[in-house]
Structures are given as C-alpha cells and as structure tokens.
Amino acid sequence: MEYVRMKKDFQIQEPTVVTIGKFDGRHRGHQKLLGEMVKIKKETGWKIAVFTFSETPVAVVTGGKQTVIYTNEERSHILEQAGVDYLIEYPFTDQVAHMQPEDFVKNILTGQMNAKAIVVGTDCGFGYKRAGNAKLLEKLAPELGFSLKVIEKEQEDHRDISSTYIREMLDQGCIEKANELLGRPYSIHGRVVRGNHIGSSILGFPTANLLPSGEKHLPKLGVYVSTVKMEGKIYGGITNVGKKPTVKGEYPVGVETFMFGVGQELYGKLIEVRLHHFLRSEIKFQNLDELKAQIIKDKEEGLNFLKDHDEICRI
Numbered sequence: 001m002e003y004v005r006m007k008k009d010f011q012i013q014e015p016t017v018v019t020i021g022k023f024d025g026r027h028r029g030h031q032k033l034l035g036e037m038v039k040i041k042k043e044t045g046w047k048i049a050v051f052t053f054s055e056t057p058v059a060v061v062t063g064g065k066q067t068v069i070y071t072n073e074e075r076s077h078i079l080e081q082a083g084v085d086y087l088i089e090y091p092f093t094d095q096v097a098h099m100q101p102e103d104f105v106k107n108i109l110t111g112q113m114n115a116k117a118i119v120v121g122t123d124c125g126f127g128y129k130r131a132g133n134a135k136l137l138e139k140l141a142p143e144l145g146f147s148l149k150v151i152e153k154e155q156e157d158h159r160d161i162s163s164t165y166i167r168e169m170l171d172q173g174c175i176e177k178a179n180e181l182l183g184r185p186y187s188i189h190g191r192v193v194r195g196n197h198i199g200s201s202i203l204g205f206p207t208a209n210l211l212p213s214g215e216k217h218l219p220k221l222g223v224y225v226s227t228v229k230m231e232g233k234i235y236g237g238i239t240n241v242g243k244k245p246t247v248k249g250e251y252p253v254g255v256e257t258f259m260f261g262v263g264q265e266l267y268g269k270l271i272e273v274r275l276h277h278f279l280r281s282e283i284k285f286q287n288l289d290e291l292k293a294q295i296i297k298d299k300e301e302g303l304n305f306l307k308d309h310d311e312i313c314r315i
Contacts, residue, residue, distance in 0.1 A: 001080040005072075005089045006054050011112055012086055016049040017041060018115040020126055023052055024068035025163045026078045028183040029121065029154040034082050036149055037119050041083075049086035049113050050079060053096075067217035069163055069170075069182075074189045088113065101127025101136055110144045119149045156181055173220035173278040185227070185274035185312070186219065188212055188255050192266045208266045210255040210273065218253060225277040225302045227313055228259050230269055234313050235259045238295075238302040239273055242282035258295070260303065276312055277305050 004010045017040045023030055037048045054072065070078060072089060079087055090096065090108075104127045109115045118137055126132040134150045141148045153160045161181050169178040170186065179185050190210040208228065212218060218241055226239040237259040243252070257273050259266075279298055285291045306313060 001076070001084055001087060003076055003087050003089075006091050008091065010088065012047075012049060012114045014114065015044070015046045015116040016086065016114050017044070017046045017117040017119060018049045018051060018109055018113050019119045020051045020109070020124065021121070022068075022163070023050060023075055023079065024070050025166055025182060026070065026075070026082065026184075027154075027161050027163065027166060027181055028156075029161045031082070031183050032154050033119055033121060033151045034084070036151055038083055040117050040119070040149070044116070046116055047085035048083060049088065049115070050084050051088045051090065051109065051113060053092040054089040055092045066215070067167070068215055069166055069186070069217050071189075071213060071216055074187070077189065078184075086113075098128050101132025102140065103127075104132060105137065105140050106144060110146055115146050117147045117149065119151060121151050122153060167217050170217060170219040173222060173281075175219060175224060175275050175278050178219070179276070185276060187272050187274040188216065188218075189272045190255075190270070192269050192271060194267055206263070206266055208257045208259060208269070208271055208273070210257075210271070211252060212255060218255075219275065220278070221253070221282040223279040223282070223298050224275040225279060225305045226257055227274045227276065227306075228257055229272040229274070230259075230266075235262055236302065236306040236313055237273075238279070238298050239275060240282070241275075258299070260299075260306075274312075276309070 017037045019033055019037060021030070034048075040046065041048055052075075076087055109118060120134055120137065122134060124134055134148075137148050155161060156165075159165060166178050166181050169175075169181065175186060188210055190212065192208045193211055194209070221242040222240070224239045224241065226237045228235045228237050237257045239255060239257040241253065241255050243254075255273060279301055283294070285294065
C-alpha cells in the first residue's frame with residue numbers, strides 16, 4: 001500500500017475507486033463499503049484508494065479532544081490488510097476547511113486521486129461545513145466522468161453501526177459487543193516500553209507494556225483476556241488497562257500484558273494486543289501480595305476462557 005501522509009502535492013496516475021471518511025474504526029459498516037470497492041476492483045482493475053484527513057476535523061475546528069478507536073498508524077495497518085492500495089492522509093488546514101465541495105471533488109477526488117468510481121455511505125459529508133453529500137456526487141458524476149455507488153448504513157440492534165456506538169461499548173467494558181460491531185477484535189498496537197518490573201518480580205515472567213497516545217480511545221479500565229500478535233505468532237494472555245493503583249506513584253493509563261508461555265525480554269518489540277473478554281474492573285489492593293493472588297486468579301480465568309474459545313488464537 002502506498003501511504004501518502006501530510007502532503008497536498010500528490011498525484012495518482014492509475015485509475016482508482018475512491019472512498020472518503022475517517023475510518024478510525026474500520027467497523028462492519030466500513031467493511032461493507034470496502035467490500036464493494038474490492039468488487040469494483042475485480043471487475044475493472046482499478047486501484048482502491050481511501051481519502052481521509054491526518055487530523056480529525058472536529059478536533060481541529062473546535063480545539064476539543066477527539067479520541068479515535070484506531071490511531072493513524074493503526075488505521076494504515078488495518079486498511080493495508082483490507083486490500084487498500086492508496087491511503088491519502090490529507091493535511092486539514094483552514095484552506096481545506098473552507099474548500100467548496102465541488103472543488104474538493106473536481107480537484108482532489110477526480111483530479112489528484114484519478115477517481116473513476118466513488119463509493120460512499122448515505123451519510124457522507126465533505127467540503128465547507130460538510131455541504132457536499134451523495135446527491136452532489138450524483139450530480140457531478142456525468143460531468144467529471146466517474147460512476148457512483150451509495151452504500152446503505154449497516155445496522156445492529158436497530159442502530160447504525162458507528163464509531164460513536166463502538167466507543168460507548170468500550171466505555172462500558174462491553175468488549176465482546178465492541179468486537180462484534182468492529183467485525184474484528186479491538187486492539188492496541190505499539191512498541192513495548194520499559195515498565196517498573198513489577199510484573200517480573202510478582203509473576204516471575206516479564207510483561208509487555210504499551211503507552212498508547214492520548215488520542216487512542218481505550219476501553220473501561222480493568223483486566224481483559226487478550227491475545228497478542230508478535231513476530232507473526234499469536235499468544236494468549238491477560239491485559240490490564242489502567243493506572244496501577246496498587247503500586248506507589250502516579251502512572252499514566254497504560255496497557256500491560258502478561259503473555260502465557262513467553263519468558264523472554266519483550267522490550268522494544270512491536271506487538272498488537274487484542275482484547276476479547278472483560279474479567280474485572282481495576283482495583284486498588286492493600287498490598288502486592290493481594291495483587292499477586294488476584295493475578296493468579298485472573299490467569300486461571302484467562303486460560304479457561306482461551307481454552308473454551310481457542311479459535312481466537314488462530315485469528
């Protein structure tokens with residue numbers, strides 16, 4: 001996949017089928033849309049291209065904090081796995097924010113991205129104040145020479161599947177439901193950083209510590225059954241998402257994973273932690289001995305869950 005990031009002066013030479021959106025979750029609604037693009041690619045040979053912004057427009061305009069299910073780096077990895085050929089992360093500037101929707105389609109989508117087909121959801125919006133929509137694309141299609149496919153929203157429990165819906169489930173610790181909406185396990189990608197060695201001293205085995213960026217929308221603090229993809233292999237584990245309240249000192253929210261059957265030093269390794277089942281909320285114990293006893297229970301529950309759901313270790 002060609003990843004064009006923070007550049008305005010790019011040009012795709014070959015014909016493409018294009019979509020636009022944040023794609024911060026690549027949930028089942030996105031997968032439905034991408035599936036249609038794959039179908040068009042098979043019929044035409046055109047490349048699949050995704051247009052998105054390097055920053056979330058809402059956060060830039062309002063100055064507020066906008067969390068994402070998947071960071072830009074995670075999104076690029078997931079979209080590449082989905083078969084995307086070009087990912088354009090366009091810089092969101094004041095000039096871009098005030099671009100007329102017709103100019104956006106003409107200059108960027110059909111101009112720079114060489115779109116011969118455009119696939120969007122029914123709720124798509126683009127251009128100044130998101131004035132552009134599917135009706136405008138339908139109007140411009142004959143003039144600019146592209147075909148248009150509008151995809152109906154995917155629903156679950158009579159509700160549109162959206163990043164907002166998924167964030168709500170994550171906040172409640174409903175990780176199975178979030179995974180169902182995503183169509184894949186919720187995950188945190190990153191390079192293992194050095195911890196305080198509490199895991200090694202308590203468990204006798206090293207733990208993998210990740211420090212996600214502030215934009216990453218993390219689930220309810222607590223302990224989860226997890227799997228970890230590392231160097232092409234899948235390992236079972238238990239993961240604590242939290243601030244280590246039992247340990248003295250102040251800690252940022254981190255993701256600490258004990259991987260079953262792994263005793264090697266993990267510092268510096270690139271891993272993907274996938275969450276599958278919520279075990280318990282984060283608790284402040286009276287001492288480390290109580291914490292150790294609870295971790296042993298967590299480990300047993302985690303092993304039992306993975307034994308009963310061994311298919312998740314093959315994803």
